[in-house]
Amino acid sequence: MSHKIAILGASGYTGAELVRLITTHPAMRIAALSADRKAGQDMAEVFPHLRHLKLPGLTTIEEIDFSAIDLAFCALPHGVTHGFAKSVGGRVRIVDLSADFRLRDGAAYKKWYGLEHGAMDLQPEVAFGLPEIYRDQIARARITANTGCYVATSLLPLVPLLQAGAISGDGIVIDAKSGVSGAGRALREGNLFCEVNDGFSAYGVAHHRHMGELDQELSLAAGRPVTASFTPHLLPMSRGMMATIYAAGDAGEVHRTLADRYGDEPFLQVLPLGQHPATLHVRGSNQCHIGVVADRTGGRVIIVSVLDNLMKGASGQAVQNANIMLGLDETAGLALSPVFP
Amino acid sequence: MSHKIAILGASGYTGAELVRLITTHPAMRIAALSADRKAGQDMAEVFPHLRHLKLPGLTTIEEIDFSAIDLAFCALPHGVTHGFAKSVGGRVRIVDLSADFRLRDGAAYKKWYGLEHGAMDLQPEVAFGLPEIYRDQIARARITANTGCYVATSLLPLVPLLQAGAISGDGIVIDAKSGVSGAGRALREGNLFCEVNDGFSAYGVAHHRHMGELDQELSLAAGRPVTASFTPHLLPMSRGMMATIYAAGDAGEVHRTLADRYGDEPFLQVLPLGQHPATLHVRGSNQCHIGVVADRTGGRVIIVSVLDNLMKGASGQAVQNANIMLGLDETAGLALSPVFP
Amino acid sequence: MSHKIAILGASGYTGAELVRLITTHPAMRIAALSADRKAGQDMAEVFPHLRHLKLPGLTTIEEIDFSAIDLAFCALPHGVTHGFAKSVGGRVRIVDLSADFRLRDGAAYKKWYGLEHGAMDLQPEVAFGLPEIYRDQIARARITANTGCYVATSLLPLVPLLQAGAISGDGIVIDAKSGVSGAGRALREGNLFCEVNDGFSAYGVAHHRHMGELDQELSLAAGRPVTASFTPHLLPMSRGMMATIYAAGDAGEVHRTLADRYGDEPFLQVLPLGQHPATLHVRGSNQCHIGVVADRTGGRVIIVSVLDNLMKGASGQAVQNANIMLGLDETAGLALSPVFP
């Protein structure tokens, strides 16, 4: 039996990535694709790399008959999914790739996104969508708020460590680097090839939007307020993300804690102590690789975490969340190995 | 039932790509991996992106028990597969990714590769491995000689056109461009990042080795000797290949001939007349996209053909050939969509 | 004594490149910089890489006092320089980087650019700006029409060969490839990093705008109408351009003709027969490297020509033209070696 899937916002990179994954998923079938500004076009016009697939045409959201949809992936701009989630009715499950349901507190949402939150009353039906941390909640949720890519890269190592007390919550530094696809397909000068190629820059230093969800989850894990230093950078590459994390803690204990916690996870690989990973080793896959190295300054540890921002950081994670919500094998449709080189 | 597969030369890029494909193939199972200089190591050491897979360790070829192997992919250097094919015995099918069995004539092999051919007597068991052209021969062959990537990119459009007389055999120009992975993982100054990045160069102008198989197959298709101008170039990118082909012919007839011939092929997409493809639209997949445009100079046509040199140009094509040889669904294990961006 | 220079259109890549060159030029001084949409800003805001320089602020063209300007570089969109050239008065010399004065025929201009030409009466004061071909005319001109980058790359080898009859005018194929900076800083989806990186595509196949000037100059050189096949492609790199040219002719004679013609040129290097150049070997410099190889098909020759599209293909060429117009040493300000790697 195939679950009927709608992808809302199919003309962006995460939308295209969802199509790539779901068209080979054994228990999902794409029933509708929306893209408001490109409604009426074929996916092959918007994404010629999907030319070989038989796909529904792009429509507006309004044209979709949601009575024939089991689950909707919302790859929409921030601020749009609220209204959709309230109007669509409780029968349709939602995996939201935007930030709309990530913050458990309306005031925090307003602070970071500048908008009133229109659907805080839905919070009881929402799970924070980091499968390795919130698997049980996701299984019961109607709406899963997919974790942002920077935050997923950081939380996957940090949450178990803070929960176990293996690192201090004070003085954590997260130096994060992302490929350009994290910025989407928007026309901005900073995303032009010549502005990025053969160069490297920081951006949003000390005030990036994703800090809201980062603070929230780190503090939950530690059981007290935690505020990390966090600097995002833009890499001259399309896909891939790394967080280099500096913290106070014993490297051996840090490594043991992560290896124990994630030993059976299909999408998390904890490298042998002293080794560290590269983004190319996860590109195109749903894998996250984590390395732990003792810093030469006593009592400090360096943790390196990598994933593909469009996969484990967005669409792959979304399919994993959907698998959990629908009671499917969590790895269904996600068994692709990385594409190297 | 799963066919037991050996991959010989598993420490190169095409070997790793075969592992990526076969580990999700529904009817194949990797039983042995060889890599002479890295025998004794794990694949995860040689290719950390395969860390999440359970794989046999790397061995020498001699250590493999071929009585337990159904089909061997040979991703070995030129000149090595001859001996293996003779010694292994007729029970084991072979898909050879080297040039060793592509030339039907020993003198041509010696001219282009500088070696005596040690196994010309096996020719009756050999098929030229371009599935869309030689499907029937491949189905009956014990050994399939996978087509080289440049030659596959060129022959897929040119063979049907020469067979149909839709273009002239005279004055064909093939301006070809390849990503760097086509050069393999060998340590050569010209393959260093700084020598390639942000730059573009031709190489092997007028004397590239692959011209032997190109001449052979173009002449067979035309029914008379055909010698095209052919210039390979190196692109500052990892994967992807384009041939821009200039020929005398009518664009409408050229387009019709290709669209008719390839309309039902799962891995060939002929674009609408006047459109032309990009390498990013096939990256990571087994697809080949072909575009046809009328040149503004009367009576001439420009044909653009793209594929992923490691997939349809090497390992993907090899799996497709193996599927045909083993009587499997030709698309088994190859339904991956391109990875974009 | 320093000539007072205005750069009109200073907020584009060619404008910034002019600033880079002129600020170290021994006999030029930047007196005015215009950029209509960014008037009022500093160059350091628009181009932070020029932060260390003392430069005039950006203004509108109207704000510039041209009585204090000796020469204006016009890096403006097509169709704008006509009006400026008519209004500014004959005292100010102009090097025009747009296509506005390249076509000697108003009908051709209308065909390729879709605009009526508003200043055909200025043609007697105009020179076609390819210094190695039209040096004497440039020395006498008030307006020099800088050659487009694709056309400069092609004409530098082809004009002497057609003039000398060393190649046939029939069946010339120019397969051209450009870095992305040739497209300027405009916000277009096709120029986004993720749409270009790690990929390669053709564009404008059989109908690129620059064909007008190409036809004009090839025909002038041959003394009869010449129409070449010409396909531009987009390389995943910022700077650099290559034309791979296929023609009927004897390689030895072709090489001798070019070596004789260009032996004393400071910015043209003809490689030894059989060698061919790479774009990285000219990046950032005003050099053009040309290689000649005999094709294996008898009587045909492959010519490879490379330059930096922003330098010898645009701003470097413009400074060279200005040097000639002002009676300066032709190499003044242009002695920079390529930046490699």
Added chain:
Amino acid sequence: MSHKIAILGASGYTGAELVRLITTHPAMRIAALSADRKAGQDMAEVFPHLRHLKLPGLTTIEEIDFSAIDLAFCALPHGVTHGFAKSVGGRVRIVDLSADFRLRDGAAYKKWYGLEHGAMDLQPEVAFGLPEIYRDQIARARITANTGCYVATSLLPLVPLLQAGAISGDGIVIDAKSGVSGAGRALREGNLFCEVNDGFSAYGVAHHRHMGELDQELSLAAGRPVTASFTPHLLPMSRGMMATIYAAGDAGEVHRTLADRYGDEPFLQVLPLGQHPATLHVRGSNQCHIGVVADRTGGRVIIVSVLDNLMKGASGQAVQNANIMLGLDETAGLALSPVFP
């Protein structure tokens, strides 16, 4: 009058960069070029981008007549300059781009480089070659030990801050990223295009060789032992380096300290408080850009420093040091603006 220059180790990237700079230097002339393994070749064979220059041929060091040399740039492997400096005699000044004279303590040299230091007795004639910090010492030195690229990027902001007490010496984190040219032209699998392109990785985590000089200079500046956390990463680009530095201190005071200290420096640009720089904005130039941002965690500051590793991080810095040693204008030969894009 022109100083006669020898470049030892001219076949590497820093050697080629020295040639690029010195051939346009108003008061230096290249008199000899050595490259032991390539002795007998022309530079144009080893570096075709220098084809347009008239240069001495490559020789061995032994073939050079040092009585006709005023200053030698040593771009040799670690461990080789010791012997040269002792044997050449005190008349020839030396700028050493290797690490051989950077460590003021023989035991530290042995710890980090695994070699006995053969020339500790020359220390009285040696200056640590960071011009903005050690200008006076360099002016008096016979041997200047050019600072390593990572260390220069870090020390330029950190030394004045530690000297002034504007930041704490405890808990400094330096997250550093380098383009691939920092690794030189050596044939290593990790430097192959396909291993680097479109990917990002850390290396030498917690035990990189340059930590010796980093510790030494940070401790000198602070007046007590300082050990920073330092992680180098490899960027998929050719040139450029960034250090993102996290420290305890007040952003306003940090910014003021740097702006005061560096306000008149020709090669250091301190950006307005709150802004941060990009590597592309210094590529190909001798500039270093530094930005300061207040961290959102109270009392902490984020400092971003960028330079071109082959210029201000190696050959440009070396020419600047040589200018000081020879009593020339410190900016001679170094007035090149960055190449963007």
